[in-house]
Amino acid sequence: MNFSRMIIVARKELTDGFRDRRAIYVVLFSVLFGPIMVAFLLNQIAGQEKAAQDIQIPVVGREFAPVLVNWLEQQSGVELVAGPAEPEAAVRDRKFEFVLVMEKEFAEKFRDSRPAPVQVVSDSTRETSRAKVRRLRALLSHFSSETGALRLIARGISPSVATALKVEDVEVSNSQQRAATVFNMIPMFLILAAFTAGMQIATDSTAGERERGSLEPLLLNPVPRWQLVTGKWLAAVVAAIGGMIATLVVTSVVLSKLSLEDLGIRNQLGTPELLLLIAAIGPMALLAPSMQVYLACFAKSFKEAQSYMSFLIFAAIIPGMASIFHPVANRTWMQPIPFIGQNALAMDILGGKLPSPLILIAAALAAFALAGAFLWLATRSFSSEKIIFGR
Amino acid sequence: MIRATNLQKRFGAVIAVDGVSFTAPDGAVTGLLGPNGAGKTTSLRMIYGLMKPDGGSIDVDGHDAVSDPLAAQARLGVLPDLSGLYPRLTSREHIRYFGNLQGLHGADLEARIEKWIEVLDLKSVADRRVAGFSHGERTKVALARALVHNPQNILLDEPTNGLDVMSTRAMRDVIRRLKTEQRCVVFSSHVMQEVSALCDRIVVIAHGRVAAEGTPDDLLAVTGKTSLEDAFVSLVGLQGEAA
Numbered sequence: 099m100n101f102s103r104m105i106i107v108a109r110k111e112l113t114d115g116f117r118d119r120r121a122i123y124v125v126l127f128s129v130l131f132g133p134i135m136v137a138f139l140l141n142q143i144a145g146q147e148k149a150a151q152d153i154q155i156p157v158v159g160r161e162f163a164p165v166l167v168n169w170l171e172q173q174s175g176v177e178l179v180a181g182p183a184e185p186e187a188a189v190r191d192r193k194f195e196f197v198l199v200m201e202k203e204f205a206e207k208f209r210d211s212r213p214a215p216v217q218v219v220s221d222s223t224r225e226t227s228r229a230k231v232r233r234l235r236a237l238l239s240h241f242s243s244e245t246g247a248l249r250l251i252a253r254g255i256s257p258s259v260a261t262a263l264k265v266e267d268v269e270v271s272n273s274q275q276r277a278a279t280v281f282n283m284i285p286m287f288l289i290l291a292a293f294t295a296g297m298q299i300a301t302d303s304t305a306g307e308r309e310r311g312s313l314e315p316l317l318l319n320p321v322p323r324w325q326l327v328t329g330k331w332l333a334a335v336v337a338a339i340g341g342m343i344a345t346l347v348v349t350s351v352v353l354s355k356l357s358l359e360d361l362g363i364r365n366q367l368g369t370p371e372l373l374l375l376i377a378a379i380g381p382m383a384l385l386a387p388s389m390q391v392y393l394a395c396f397a398k399s400f401k402e403a404q405s406y407m408s409f410l411i412f413a414a415i416i417p418g419m420a421s422i423f424h425p426v427a428n429r430t431w432m433q434p435i436p437f438i439g440q441n442a443l444a445m446d447i448l449g450g451k452l453p454s455p456l457i458l459i460a461a462a463l464a465a466f467a468l469a470g471a472f473l474w475l476a477t478r479s480f481s482s483e484k485i486i487f488g489r
Numbered sequence: 490m491i492r493a494t495n496l497q498k499r500f501g502a503v504i505a506v507d508g509v510s511f512t513a514p515d516g517a518v519t520g521l522l523g524p525n526g527a528g529k530t531t532s533l534r535m536i537y538g539l540m541k542p543d544g545g546s547i548d549v550d551g552h553d554a555v556s557d558p559l560a561a562q563a564r565l566g567v568l569p570d571l572s573g574l575y576p577r578l579t580s581r582e583h584i585r586y587f588g589n590l591q592g593l594h595g596a597d598l599e600a601r602i603e604k605w606i607e608v609l610d611l612k613s614v615a616d617r618r619v620a621g622f623s624h625g626e627r628t629k630v631a632l633a634r635a636l637v638h639n640p641q642n643i644l645l646d647e648p649t650n651g652l653d654v655m656s657t658r659a660m661r662d663v664i665r666r667l668k669t670e671q672r673c674v675v676f677s678s679h680v681m682q683e684v685s686a687l688c689d690r691i692v693v694i695a696h697g698r699v700a701a702e703g704t705p706d707d708l709l710a711v712t713g714k715t716s717l718e719d720a721f722v723s724l725v726g727l728q729g730e731a732a
Contacts, residue, residue: 106589110578117577117618311573315631317539318567319590320559483540 103321107329111303112336121298125341128294132287133349139280140356146229153230156181156197163200163216165208169241176237185219195227196220198234211249279422285379285444286418288345289437292382293390293411295341296334300390303330304476305403313486324477327391331473334387342383346372371447377458378443381465385436386414388472395479398488417441434460436468490515490550490673491536491642497544498531505531507697508545513675513690515641518668520688521677524725528697529677530570533646536675537567550641563591566640568648572631576620580611583619584634591638598637605633608666609659625656632663643667645676649683661687681718693724700724 115121158181160167170176182188185197199217208214216238220231247257307313316326350372389410397403417438433439433453439461443453479485491513498506506528513519521529534540536547538558547554547561554561574583581602588598606615609629614622619630628648636643645664649657664687667674678684684691691708693700701708701724705717712720 103590106586110582110586113582114575114577307573310575311571312575313573314539314569315567315572315587315635316590318537318562318565318569318635319587320562320592321590322559486539487534 101325104325104329104332107321107326108332108336111299111330111333115299115302115333115337118298118302121302121337124298125295125337128291129341129344129348132284132290132345133352136280136283136287136349137352137356140277143277143280144356146226153177153233154179155234156185156194157200158182158185158197159200159202159204162202163204163208163214166200166204166214166216166241170237173237185217189219189221192221192224195224196231196234281448282422282445283418284349284448285375285441286415286422287349288342288375288379288444289382289386289414289418289440290411291341291345292338292379292386293407293414296336296338296383296387297390297407299337300330300334300387301394301397301400301403301407303333304391304394305397306400308397308485309399317480317486323480324473327473327477327480331387331391331476334390335384338383338387339380342379343376346375374447374452375444378447378453378461379440381436381462381469382440385465385469385472386410388469388476392472392476392479395476395485413437421445430457433457434464436461436465439464490548491675492548493532493536493545494547495545496532496535496542496547498528498535498540498542504697506535506542509694509697509699510545511692511699511702513642513673515673516668516671517689518664518674518676518687519690519692520684521675521692521694522679522681522684522721523677523694523700524679527694527725529694530646532694533567533569533644533675533677536561537565537569537644538562563638564640565642565644566635566638567644568628568632568635568646570646572628572635574619574622574627574630577618579618580615580626580630580633581606583630584637587634588637593638601637601639602633605637608663609633625652625659628652628656629659632660636663640672642673643675645674647677647679649678649680681721685717693721695725 152175154177155170157167157178160178167178171178181197181199182194185194185199188194189197197217197219199219201215201217204214204216218231218234218238220227222228222231243261246260250257250260307316317323390407393406393410394403397406414437418441421441429442432442434457443458443461446453493512494510496506496509498504509528509532511519511521521532523529531540535542535545536549536554538554538561542555549561550564552560552564578586584602584605585598588594588601593601606612609632611626611629611633614626619627622630632648648660648664652660664674664676668689676687685705688705690702690704692702693708701711703711708717708720708724709715712723714720714723
């Protein structure tokens with residue numbers, strides 16, 4: 099069989115596509131958006147973690163508790179500032195994240211070795227202040243146990259008597275979980291890149307062709323319809339693969355610049371993982387343009403086609419979204435199913451679990467078969483008089 | 490040579506073409522003349538293989554255009570009603586793309602491209618992207634890409650529609666040139682002057698049927714009129730009454 103006409107069509111659509119500034123911007127955007135978003139979110143989580151270490155504590159009534167004030171000021175990363183006159187109102191109105199209030203009877207009770215009252219005024223619904231409040235509580239309880247120990251020693255008792263438990267922190271902190279969630283977005287962005295990078299060519303070469311009135315002259319050439327359709331598809335596939343690989347490369351560069359270890363994530367994007375990811379998600383770059391070419395056939399204009407495309411993208415990221423929020427729901431039987439499978443395989447690879455080659459091949463074959471079905475449908479559409487002449 | 494026999498085409502309840510038959514010989518210009526909506530464009534679309542007739546047959550140089558449209562298309566050069574271009578490609582790239590799709594390559598193709606750029610006076614815009622071209626320039630590019638494979642049969646659907654005087658002259662020159670090269674030229678029009686200036690044979694189509702066929706003199710003789718325009722009005726009117 100002679101495939102040369104198919105290549106001619108693909109080459110023309112690529113030339114045409116790469117001269118389309120708008121298409122280039124879309125591809126660039128789709129390539130950069132995911133990695134930048136991942137970097138931004140991870141950075142923010144790291145920033146919050148760091149911000150919690152260095153805190154400013156607004157204090158009210160410091161004159162009542164000079165001992166505690168002195169102790170706090172000696173702790174590293176702690177700065178005491180003047181608190182508001184009405185602490186509760188100020189926190190409620192979000193003027194302050196939290197306030198430490200020393201009560202009047204502090205000095206008296208402290209002197210008598212009775213529990214001295216302090217208040218921590220905070221709003222637990224505020225995500226950003228949680229880490230700082232936690233840090234403040236830790237400081238206070240540290241002061242409390244240190245003072246208590248000194249008092250016991252003064253009375254000739256070993257402080258360890260008063261310590262029934264020795265609690266060691268091996269916590270999977272909140273920020274680590276959030277960082278893992280962000281990391282799990284990567285497969286979704288790769289699939290997204292497959293859809294966005296080829297989209298302009300897939301729609302411009304079909305719906306755009308109809309809109310311009312250039313479809314009729316094109317079909318006058320003695321070229322089988324399936325070669326025209328696969329040629330257009332091939333051009334979109336080249337763009338989709340390019341977009342996906344670029345996203346992957348930018349992502350791995352961005353991740354290597356971030357200190358992921360501080361967030362409790364091992365950066366597992368080495369060269370073997372990158373290649374595996376391409377093998378797992380790559381078939382999407384063939385499937386996505388076939389669906390786009392088919393859908394865009396029904397649109398009479400580029401704009402109309404774009405609205406179909408946004409539905410398609412929405413459908414494409416649902417499995418990714420679901421697995422970000424329910425990472426447990428990843429089962430082997432899902433893996434050969436197009437869309438869901440690519441996402442599931444990518445999650446496994448990012449998690450350090452290597453999928454078996456058999457499942458990789460099965461997933462790829464299922465995606466290819468579906469792509470073939472869409473191309474066949476698109477070829478039928480290209481032969482329909484309603485689509486050729488309907489405007 | 491193109492021979493259409495008893496072409497039929499209906500769209501739902503509307504009968505667009507109802508038994509059109511005509512022959513367009515080589516070395517002659519055949520005009521399909523008829524009012525808007527008479528079935529000219531639909532007839533041409535069936536001949537160039539993008540519409541399947543409900544009945545009838547089409548023969549293009551011995552190839553059956555209904556059962557083997559690709560073979561017919563290789564022998565046809567068509568300027569359809571709508572000849573959209575690709576705004577980001579240059580004139581030369583348009584002609585080259587269609588040449589490639591017709592199976593032409595290399596030096597032979599480049600020589601043909603050069604020839605049509607010369608003939609259609611496209612030199613000054615040959616390497617410019619077509620976005621922003623005038624209607625005349627766009628039509629010339631569309632014509633050049635339709636003729637790059639030197640087809641024996643040429644179909645032009647209302648080729649001079651909306652063209653200015655200079656472009657119309659260029660189009661007429663090309664049609665005459667094709668005729669002297671012994672090619673078969675068919676063009677449709679609803680403009681009387683156009684048809685009378687160029688055609689050796691006229692096929693008058695009205696209400697999906699052939700109302701009359703022959704040389705301009707034949708048509709005058711049949712209707713007993715002295716001007717072609719009067720002949721046309723009487724033929725179209727008669728057919729309307731008959732239908």
